[in-house]
Amino acid sequence: MRWYADDGLWSDFFETMFSRRRAEQAGELTAGSPLLDFPAGSAVLDLCCGPGLYLVPLARQGHKVTGVDLSPAMLERARERCAEAGAEVELVRADMLDYVAPGRFDVVLNLFTSFGYFDDPADNLRVLRNAHDSLAPGGTLLVDVLGKEVLAGWVGRPQVVHHEDAVVFQRDTILDDWTRLRTDWTLVRGDSARTATITSFVYSGAELRSLFESAGFTGVECFGDFDGSPYDNHARRLIVRGRRG
Template identity: 45%
Template sequence: MTSLPDDWFTDEEFWIATYPFMFPDTAFAAAAEDAAKVMALSGCAGGALLDLGCGPGRFVVPFAQAGFAVTGVDRTPFLLDKARAYAAAQQVSAEFVQEGMRAFVRPGAFDIAINLFTTFGYFADPKDNAKVLDNVFASLKPGGVFVLDTMGKEVLARVFAPTGAQTLDNGDALFQRRAVTRDWSLSESAWTLVQGERARTFHVRHWLYSGQEMRRMMLDAGFTRVDLYGNLDGEPYDVEARRLVAVARKR
């Protein structure tokens, strides 16, 4: 796999170019149901909510509609503009903050924090990923809860495919070449977007975590209890798991 910069996720052109593939209308349509599942899984039905890595706001809106005071944080201006427009179109109020996960912390401000759709583990230095968990822990009120959704190592080992492709109705196509590197520590992939006669390739990388590795990191950050699930429905994290969902609680 070609070497890529540590800060690949800061390339705004990547998010602009791949947006139609990553955030189709169906993803927004499913968000309300997923938000309800997060509420059931966390036991939190209201209060102040932090959506860390909120992207275009697809979870901001249903949580705001459910009565939460939502703060959406993302470092990408393009995605935050999308989030603001979506919230305005749905006539909901939310706070949006342009800041990276390593930097954002608001001590004791939130009842619940969420980090969904594999937006964790992007930083090259593992200590920076641990710093994100420290920040979330500090930002939660006593009794607060953090729900993180990602692709666990155990799940990826079962479903891994070295290549993939998506095509939009307009003919645009996205091709992916994937690899697992550093002794099952990293997921690295090349995303090639073909639009007519133009082709562009972006390189994506994020750290992989097993369920127990994620639990240990969260406990090290100060959380006193971490429950693992195989999806947002709360099914077990076992050989049938489709995702790694960690629910961490602060005393």
């Protein structure tokens, strides 16, 4: 089983990946980011939607929202979140490697470093091509990751995340000449421990821009944060946006 198909990983490390603060930030970004400002009534796909942190605020803005994820556990959490908020959202269980809805969406979002999961670089390009084909002409894809240039400033320093009843230890390691990242997690709760390893490709701004262009996108732009700032030495994220011509 590939790491991202392990439903237990998403459930066991849920508090670390999807904290309450992250949910609050999703609402703040959706309300205030110029990169997430779409015409009312847009058909929006959240690809790898997880527990639906962005689904509810997008739906509240009047968009027609679809969330796609491979994890049944995360989709169930998304379903509960949307039901509690009274948000009408379509949820689909599918692998982003295979999911294509030709010409259906005005916007495709892939947020919080949910890109680069596949060991074969051609598969990661295929994800972008699927997104391209799922967009209507003039539609926009937005991918949000931690770029190499951002990672270089802090990667390798062990991190500790404290929860009410558990502690998570995290260590990141760069692999294969700065092409891939491995993250090792250990969750300690009481007298038990759970470990997990995540691997993914990492991209520079230039590399991800080139990948977008190879997938057929035009007008590709790189940003350093959701405020639309440039991707430079002050960048906090690598956000790439491209359009289907």
